[in-house]
Amino acid sequence: MIRFRPMEEADVDRVFANELRSYAYPWTRGNFLDCLRERKDCRVAEVNGEIVGHGVLGVAAGEGHILNVCIARDQQGHGYGRALLEDLLDRARSAGAEIVFLEVRPSNRVAIELYESAGFNAIGLRRNYYPAPFGHEDAQIMAIDMRSELSAGTV
Numbered sequence: 001m002i003r004f005r006p007m008e009e010a011d012v013d014r015v016f017a018n019e020l021r022s023y024a025y026p027w028t029r030g031n032f033l034d035c036l037r038e039r040k041d042c043r044v045a046e047v048n049g050e051i052v053g054h055g056v057l058g059v060a061a062g063e064g065h066i067l068n069v070c071i072a073r074d075q076q077g078h079g080y081g082r083a084l085l086e087d088l089l090d091r092a093r094s095a096g097a098e099i100v101f102l103e104v105r106p107s108n109r110v111a112i113e114l115y116e117s118a119g120f121n122a123i124g125l126r127r128n129y130y131p132a133p134f135g136h137e138d139a140q141i142m143a144i145d146m147r148s149e150l151s152a153g154t155v
Ligand SMILES: CC(C)(COP(=O)(O)OP(=O)(O)OC[C@H]1O[C@@H](n2cnc3c(N)ncnc32)[C@H](O)[C@@H]1OP(=O)(O)O)[C@@H](O)C(=O)NCCC(=O)NCCS
Pocket: 022, 023, 069, 070, 071, 072, 075, 076, 077, 078, 079, 080, 081, 082, 083, 103, 104, 105, 108, 109, 110, 111, 113, 114, 117
């Protein structure tokens, strides 16, 4: 059974350990601490009391931005990523977001499949946004219209 709660500073070591194992270019510990201090909506997902994932959301002026969605490498493929995304979208909706954006590497097919099946659409590219082994990789910008009942219902 997965449950979600706000991330606390005491969680950051565990969250950072999961982050390091799950991304080729992870956030730093400081990035998480900054998000907590900036009062971003930082969430952890727990299964049997263990932190299996984390997500970070910012909402301002009716716009949400999902800044991080991560499931620990050894916990992937069990539906936790979808549940975490659903939690973040619920939080965005409650905070008044009418639209939610995120960025993803075009090479990250697993994440793109997840976002598309949740109702996100590709709306543009940010050129040379991410570091990559040989230079940089574009970011695909995706968005979901929270006012559309169809989108909300498909998550
Ligand atoms: C992307 C990520 C969050 C998905 O989490 P997850 O728990 O593994 O995903 P789920 O088990 O909830 O699966 C959700 C959907 O992802 C897609 N998916 C999952 N595993 C997949 C795979 N091996 N191949 C293709 N698609 C896959 C499917 O669409 C799946 O839906 P389905 O099970 O109904 O077919 C996770 O893989 C992760 O943390 N990756 C590293 C960090 C990252 O890339 N984050 C996204 C940055 S934008």
